[in-house]
Amino acid sequence: MFLTKLELMGFKSFASKTALEFPRGIVAIVGPNGSGKSNVIDAVRWLLGERDAKNLRGVRVEDLIFAGTPTRARMSMAQASLHFDNRSKFFPVDYEEVSVTRQVTRAGTSQYFLNKAEVRLKDIVDFFAHSRLGTKGLIIIGQGQSDLFIKATPQERREMIEEILGLREYQLKKSEAERKLKHTTENAEKVAATIEEIAPHLRLLKRQTMKWERREEVAAELRGLETAYFSRKIGAIRNELDGVKPRIAEAQRALTAAEEELKGVHVKLKEAQAAHMPDQKALEGLLAKEQELMATRAKLEKEAARSEAKLEYLETRQVPDSQDAGTLTAALKEVQGKLAAALPGDADSLREAARAVLRIIEELWKSTPKQRSDAEARRLKEDAAVLREKLSRSDAELDALRGERQKLIENTQNVNTLLGEMLSVFEKKKDEIGRLESEKNKRLFEEERLNLRLLDIRHEVEQIGRDMSEFKLDLGADTEEGNAADAEKRMLRLRGELASIGDVDEALVREAKETETRHEFLSAQLEDLKRAAADLATLMNDLDQRIHQEFTGALGTINEEFQKFFQLMFGGGKARLKLKLPELKAQTAEEEDTEEQPAHKRKEEEWPEERMVEAGVEIEMSLPRRKITGLEMLSGGERSLISIAALFSLISVSPPPFLVLDEIDAALDERNAQRFAELIKNFSKNTQFVIVTHNRSTMEVADILYGVTMAEDGASKIVSLKLGN
Structure with a gap:
């Protein structure tokens, strides 16, 4: 699977309808500063389901629509479409080509289309998440994010790795299960509180309706x-x-x-x-x-x-x-x-x-x-x-x-x-x-x-016969013996007892029945909620185990590749990715009295498996011929090199279908830029690269160059150049 075409109209600086054809291999986008090169990257991120306008270098949704210039009127709508070659069935759909389209208007309305069928934004996010494509990983590295992997928190690094490993789908399922579990638990608590509230009232009503129950027994016998x-x-x-x-x-x-x-x-x-x-x-x-x-x-x-x-x-x-x-x-x-x-x-x-x-x-x-x-x-x-x-x-x-x-x-x-x-x-x-x-x-x-x-x-x-079953044997004997006089005496006695009981407050009886019915319904509902919560907890536990097993299984291989690419980029040194356990509160005095080791002092291998999924990822490294005490002491070039080494170690373990990079090589010197160009050329056999660059070495290995210029009317225009061998 690879990208085949990007279509833009009214998106940011691209006022006119613009199409970029993407072949397999490396696509380089070049142009002067401010011409709108990075808007191409923003469009790809937006089409993959990005929700936050800030991650698209904007403040409001309106910032995505062409704002106009002194010589050209502003647009009322922005639209973009991204097309994929799906002949390899990378996407689990029966189409050889998959397209996603997104529209937004100045009124704030948005529409989403998957193969021209209107869908929800959630459907698009889930569609790409199931295919290891998303906006939270390293599939798209935007402008100024060349050291994104360095700046990220341990938990954010873990999310980047999980997405490129295809574990994002499990995380989405787990998040949905957590949301449902929270909702289910809240409902269960509300139902339990309601049951606890009506239980005393129900007991009182039952005591008050005992008279009615006796009346019903007498009335049934009389009937x-x-x-x-x-x-x-x-x-x-x-x-x-x-x-x-x-x-x-x-x-x-x-x-x-x-x-x-x-x-x-x-x-x-x-x-x-x-x-x-x-x-x-x-x-x-x-x-x-x-x-x-x-x-x-x-x-x-x-x-x-x-x-x-x-x-x-x-x-x-x-x-x-x-x-x-x-x-x-x-x-x-x-x-x-x-x-x-x-x-x-x-x-x-x-x-x-x-x-x-x-x-x-x-x-x-x-x-x-x-x-x-x-x-x-x-x-x-x-x-x-x-x-x-x-x-x-x-x-x-x-x-x-x-x-x-x-x-x-x-x-x-x-x-x-x-x-x-x-x-x-x-x-x-x-x-x-x-x-x-x-x-x-x-x-x-x-x-x-x-x-x-x-x-x-x-x-x-007929009315009497409904309650007659429990008296059939006695009545049969009376009928056979023909003892009608005794039956009349019994009926007279029962009628007298009914008269002595008197009328029952129908409203009270009705309230008792309704309250009991409601209590039974709520009790059944509470049991259903408890079972649903248990099922969700089991699902979450299963997902945690699967995520942990696949993540820790891949992390060793990733570290091997990380070490290799780190030494390639720096000419030596050591580097590895390490799980960082979340901080736990200090143990209570009661726990300190036990012989068990405090949780916050345990070693990594001693942590319970269900807590390991909460661990983030830290970077441990040592540079050749230089001693540093923290990542914040690295220069811009060094930070970019470490991020590039981490990126290629990840895609070597789990190659994505494409990478979209925006000036990730901007801080590299010529020698490291050549190394970077060689790397993307080698990896382009399995992964398509769309990269915005000013670097000549990167341009030289590209299969096609797209030049972005700013026209006189203030709108971006595209020119293309297909390069030979």
Whole structure:
């Protein structure tokens, strides 16, 4: 695995989008001071998960964004991407290329991407920590940190070594376990305090609810007895229902038959009414005609009376002249017309009126003077004959009308008689159906009452049956012996005991139950927390053992390499890395009384293994031809040489995929610079070097040179030069 490309846009002095291609081997970045060379190193550190802006040579996150110049506007966002060749599967992912991208805005928002998928910063840190790449080790040595290994505290030196050895992953797991253990312990303490707090109150509630418990026992026994008692009651009600159901069915059958019969009568009644309808209408017409004829008859009687009066008057006067005869003739014609109109009326009255008129005419005819002409006499005789003929026809018509009327009257009487009989039957059937409906409703009401009673008893039995199991043997004996009286006495006694106990404060009972449930839950939770804490402690212990074993196993080899590179750089002398045990407090007087050696006076090999993981790393060395009493007495060049010797001793034991170094050779003289160049050239076969340098010897061994310059607009620009063999 190696770095393939770094992309920058808006990051520090790199305003425009800039890309640096990284081949295998050595990449040297050169340029004048202030051009932005070290910003490339800062970008790599930032992409590997650095959180602290101070380690990126800034104060705030905004310092990572291009701030602008008098000729170029500032940027609102900084973005950088780092690409890795993963064909060797150094990273445990199924990608031949892995990329990490990080963005930050002036508003303070940040985004992180791993292979273009958005992730958390923690995910990036963990990803690189599992692969021995991080910001706390010696993978990246920034500007002014050439003697970083010298200046570090013993504990910091141990962390640098652990990271380059790949033990950082275990330390992260241990830190996470410690965090969880602390959280778990705090929770356990809170839960234990809560349990201790509610325990006295729970005991008090339990004493107060003993009365309720006795009430529950009595109520349970009573429910058991009532279950058996009401079970027998259910049997009796079922038998009563079995007797009611046949009577309901019989009433239903009778009601159905009566309803069918009533339907038949109703149909016949409708048919008779339909058949009688034409006769009824005809009779109504005749009655109306009869009324009309009676009115006409009264009118003719009045006319006849007037005619008779007139005739009497004429007879007394014996009017001889032709004028009176003409007047009589006109009166006769008028009477004839009225007779003709009255023909359909009352036959008897008309006949009598006609005969009276004829008599009057005959008498008038006899008393009329002989001067009347024969023509007038013949005319009067013809009129009389016409009148007689009309009378004959009216007699026949009246006889026919009388017969028809009589027939209709008789038919109507017969139909009315039949309708009366059918209506009588219909009313009887309606009364019978009403009675049957009443009987049916009575039976159904009885059935509903019994069903409701049965349902109530069943519900009570089900409620009682839930607490019946402990009384089944006794109840079975009572049932078999049929000793219902004893059961009733026992129920009466239990009800009395319940009454004497009285009602229980439901709120108190509920509080007791809730408190007990909470106590049980907290106790179970406390046990779970204790088990989790024990598991975490075991995990931490396992991790400590593994870290200690791998660290101490590698430390001997590292010391051998450290000695070799130290002598190479200084031409002699001795150097080694030594574990520094943490300072312990002085032993108490009680401990001093024991024969055991005080902890702070033990030798390294006598320390317990679980405490060895807390040991830091010190540097012990002696220079050739010079005696020093401490690292602070070393010159800048000597400090750099020791740091370089330590660095190469570490990477010779556990070669990292790449190293990013910023002017680590700045304090070296020409001879040591050449040695440094030879070292990185030899190690570049297994480790890729990206190094910012001003040293010609380092440039000469580089495979590619990147020059960083500051453009007129104040932004950094990159030029590249690929070197031949």
